[in-house]
Amino acid sequence: MHTIVEGYFKLLKVLIALFLAIMVVLVFGNVVLRYGFNSGITVSEEVSRWLFVWLTFLGAIIALREHGHLGVDMLVRRLPNVGKRACLIVSQLLMLYATWLLLQGSWQQTLINWDVAAPASGLSTGWFYGVGIVFGISSGLILLADLYRAVTGKLSDEELVMVKESEEQEELEALQHELAERDRREARLASSATHGETRP
Amino acid sequence: MTIIIFVGSLLCTMAIGMPIAYALLISGIALMVYMDMFDAQIVAQNIINGADSFPLLAVPFFMLAGEIMNTGGLSKRIVDVALALVGHVKGGLGYVAILAACILSALSGSAVADAAALSALLVPMMVQAGHSKPLSGGLIAASGVIGPVIPPSIGFVIFGVVGGVSITKLFLAGLVPGILIGLGLAFAWWWEVRKETIVSPPKKSGREVLRALREGVWALVLPFIIIFGLKFGVFTPTEAAVVAAVYSLFVALFVYRELKLSELFAVFVTSAKTTAVVMLLVAAALVSAWLITVSEIATAVVDLLEPLHDSPTMLLIAIMVLVVIVGTAMDMTPTILILTPILMPVVKAAGIDPVYFGVLFIVNNSIGLITPPVGTVLNVVAGVSKISMEDLMKGVWPFLLAQLVVLFLMVMFPQLVMWPAKWLGG
Amino acid sequence: ANAQDIQERTIRWGHLNDPGNPISQGVAKFAEIVAAKSGDKLKIREFPSSQLGNEMQQQAALRGGTQEMFTGAPTSLVGTVKDFGLLDLPFTFSSGEQARALVDGPFGKLLFSKLPEKGLVGLAYWDLGFRNVTNSKHPIAKVDDFGGLKLRVIANPVYIDTFKALGANPVPMNFAEVYTALEQKAVDGQENPFAIVLSAKLFEVQKYLSITNHTYTTNIVLMSKKFWDKLSPTEQKILQQAAAESLEYQRQFSRSYSEKALEQLKTNGMQVNEVSQPERERMQKETRSVTEKILAQYDPELVKSFQNELEQFGK
Numbered sequence A: 001m002h003t004i005v006e007g008y009f010k011l012l013k014v015l016i017a018l019f020l021a022i023m024v025v026l027v028f029g030n031v032v033l034r035y036g037f038n039s040g041i042t043v044s045e046e047v048s049r050w051l052f053v054w055l056t057f058l059g060a061i062i063a064l065r066e067h068g069h070l071g072v073d074m075l076v077r078r079l080p081n082v083g084k085r086a087c088l089i090v091s092q093l094l095m096l097y098a099t100w101l102l103l104q105g106s107w108q109q110t111l112i113n114w115d116v117a118a119p120a121s122g123l124s125t126g127w128f129y130g131v132g133i134v135f136g137i138s139s140g141l142i143l144l145a146d147l148y149r150a151v152t153g154k155l156s157d158e159e160l161v162m163v164k165e166s167e168e169q170e171e172l173e174a175l176q177h178e179l180a181e182r183d184r185r186e187a188r189l190a191s192s193a194t195h196g197e198t199r200p
Numbered sequence B: 001m002t003i004i005i006f007v008g009s010l011l012c013t014m015a016i017g018m019p020i021a022y023a024l025l026i027s028g029i030a031l032m033v034y035m036d037m038f039d040a041q042i043v044a045q046n047i048i049n050g051a052d053s054f055p056l057l058a059v060p061f062f063m064l065a066g067e068i069m070n071t072g073g074l075s076k077r078i079v080d081v082a083l084a085l086v087g088h089v090k091g092g093l094g095y096v097a098i099l100a101a102c103i104l105s106a107l108s109g110s111a112v113a114d115a116a117a118l119s120a121l122l123v124p125m126m127v128q129a130g131h132s133k134p135l136s137g138g139l140i141a142a143s144g145v146i147g148p149v150i151p152p153s154i155g156f157v158i159f160g161v162v163g164g165v166s167i168t169k170l171f172l173a174g175l176v177p178g179i180l181i182g183l184g185l186a187f188a189w190w191w192e193v194r195k196e197t198i199v200s201p202p203k204k205s206g207r208e209v210l211r212a213l214r215e216g217v218w219a220l221v222l223p224f225i226i227i228f229g230l231k232f233g234v235f236t237p238t239e240a241a242v243v244a245a246v247y248s249l250f251v252a253l254f255v256y257r258e259l260k261l262s263e264l265f266a267v268f269v270t271s272a273k274t275t276a277v278v279m280l281l282v283a284a285a286l287v288s289a290w291l292i293t294v295s296e297i298a299t300a301v302v303d304l305l306e307p308l309h310d311s312p313t314m315l316l317i318a319i320m321v322l323v324v325i326v327g328t329a330m331d332m333t334p335t336i337l338i339l340t341p342i343l344m345p346v347v348k349a350a351g352i353d354p355v356y357f358g359v360l361f362i363v364n365n366s367i368g369l370i371t372p373p374v375g376t377v378l379n380v381v382a383g384v385s386k387i388s389m390e391d392l393m394k395g396v397w398p399f400l401l402a403q404l405v406v407l408f409l410m411v412m413f414p415q416l417v418m419w420p421a422k423w424l425g426g
Numbered sequence C: 001a002n003a004q005d006i007q008e009r010t011i012r013w014g015h016l017n018d019p020g021n022p023i024s025q026g027v028a029k030f031a032e033i034v035a036a037k038s039g040d041k042l043k044i045r046e047f048p049s050s051q052l053g054n055e056m057q058q059q060a061a062l063r064g065g066t067q068e069m070f071t072g073a074p075t076s077l078v079g080t081v082k083d084f085g086l087l088d089l090p091f092t093f094s095s096g097e098q099a100r101a102l103v104d105g106p107f108g109k110l111l112f113s114k115l116p117e118k119g120l121v122g123l124a125y126w127d128l129g130f131r132n133v134t135n136s137k138h139p140i141a142k143v144d145d146f147g148g149l150k151l152r153v154i155a156n157p158v159y160i161d162t163f164k165a166l167g168a169n170p171v172p173m174n175f176a177e178v179y180t181a182l183e184q185k186a187v188d189g190q191e192n193p194f195a196i197v198l199s200a201k202l203f204e205v206q207k208y209l210s211i212t213n214h215t216y217t218t219n220i221v222l223m224s225k226k227f228w229d230k231l232s233p234t235e236q237k238i239l240q241q242a243a244a245e246s247l248e249y250q251r252q253f254s255r256s257y258s259e260k261a262l263e264q265l266k267t268n269g270m271q272v273n274e275v276s277q278p279e280r281e282r283m284q285k286e287t288r289s290v291t292e293k294i295l296a297q298y299d300p301e302l303v304k305s306f307q308n309e310l311e312q313f314g315k
């Protein structure tokens, strides 16, 4: 079970990186063709928009699991743990409800649009709305798992707040990590330098 | 009543720590129930359509470009150039920070990335030179604010898409206000350090300056490619973003060789993930935006502000105060998404130029990045430079004040924004 | 009409055009008639300028029942009912009368009969007039003048292939981005009816207007079938009557607006040239391969009735 879940999220990461790379190729390719060869890729605009939509929702699944979505934690941070837990459970129930609606609506729209061909690529527009089904099921399961852990008290105190205040928090954390590494390295170097020092 | 339902449900769900994207969905659902038009398809259609926009493709491309520039050594070269040029004057490192921030802004769309790179490189040097640490950190944080004002800017892209304003025009109009903020900061810095006796780094020899320029030239030409490309219609903002990404990828891989092919996958995943977080917010906001369009909220707000229609300046001041207050507590993207659909009809009704308004709005939102309690850039600088938030807030206020003065001047004298915008965009 | 059969309802009607242009005027007339006939119980709320999304999005909303009405070009229906694509064929109609007679006749009714199974009800074929080419480089008087021009077109194979065949470089783009793209000279030109060139202020960024009359743009008044099925027979009748009664007004308005638009475009400094009949025939010849390729994709019976009616009304 664990490996399947990990494998699924690995797959999502590969897909979003791949989609971004294809988008770069399509849009940049179009600029090059327009100036270099006075032509263009007809499906470039449409296909890159669709990949973008898929990237958005697949990436949002990953962010939901990593509790990386933006929120305001000013108030909840000040609450005692009981209060934090209560807020979290209420918020998860509401999120589940919104996800349920999103799933239901995407299902209906996917069926309705299954026989509609997209203007440039001719692909079924059902694929376009289908991302809502993938997002709805995946994020619904993540929310259920989180809710289970919240109700049964399996969350650490840290995990009781599940939002970040800046979209670039992750980059920031990576950077801080990197700086700490650098500091350690420099400290090591400095201490070895002092040790090697012979003059007073 | 409709507006109370919308704002009330949004604030309540945000207060209990729900991600803002979901809070927007819940407030959209609340509106839907209240307006008696409940249908799950409204949620699904609008959130999915919300992410379906060619102009918004600029967001992942600019994210990618920024990510590559920091990993690939472009940012570092720019700081070196600024050091070589203005490092030696009195309090020179402060001007280095401002100049480097202006150039970095022209390469990336993100204040956080700029401030992180600058504080990592410059705060230690400034402290070593004898400047106060809080003041140095405050200046760096305030310089980060220039990032979203000088193009490219993700803030302008999102505002342009949601408000229906030309992104190219916004980009070109943001250039001079960004530089004005830089000048304002330079003045404040000069004022703060005028009595200090600090030894600046020695003047660089002509050869050293030349070397820094030669190293940095690959990074320095990119802003020109973007600005001229947009001005002369070589490409659309989305295409400019992809050109920036491909160009910086090329430089990082083959010229500076600081980005390894093996790191590329991680760079793409990080950019895609950051994009997804921003875009889910954008998409969710369009659910409530659709319901706001269909309801009478916009008309109600226009009516509410009716008395101010005859005085665009008063109206602008009222809006700017509102945005400053909202900006103390909320990050830039959600503020743009939530306020734009409500404010645009008012702005248009009062006959205010949407591009001019967009510039003021984004400048104001950027200032929000350094106002406590929620000031993302403050957090970054405090974290990277290891300054306590309390000290940093003391250090930042002269610069915050300078920025508010510049904003006020732009409200009082629209020509400050509009003349250069006409000239550049013309 | 029986008053109990009419309920208080608000009908949201979206389209892509700016207020004041012939589509918007048609909506206003329709709303006026519906209000009068229903004793103000049925209300139309207009959402112009793509406020409710692009054409594909609004159409999906109609099919799902979250929006009641939408008006757009037949092009937007091609993905759903392919047969509407025949109305988009280049250099097919020689006059507005011919196009209007065709859509009002058996062929138009046949197309409408295919909509209900897709969750849509067709109420009327409105007018926007012939499409013409504008650009910032030079007048288009003959086929060769298309050479190398970057033209914005609707993202649809008919338009893309047509302008490729004429020698231009078609760039598919969303209408919302056209003004800026022209202003910044990312593209040289575009093609639209006079009414749109005026209402979208394209004359500010385009110098030459060449009357190619390459495609006749009808605009189809669509209603959500889910909504339609909820209506009482009385309400349905009111809406049908309004569609019929507003039709002539809308077409008349469109014609006079087109003429006035052309004059205004001239006053605003656009250089207008008429493409001569022999040159237009040459353009038709250049695009024949496109037309034939597309016709081959349709049911031969349908194509035959289309061509028969074309000929019959062309006289």
Ligand code: NA
Pocket (backbone or CB within 6 Å): B104, B105, B106, B107, B108, B109, B110, B146, B147, B148, B149, B150, B151, B152, B153
């Ligand atoms: Na920038």
Ligand code: NA
Pocket (backbone or CB within 6 Å): B327, B328, B329, B330, B367, B368, B369, B370, B371, B372, B373, B374, B375, B376
């Ligand atoms: Na703030």
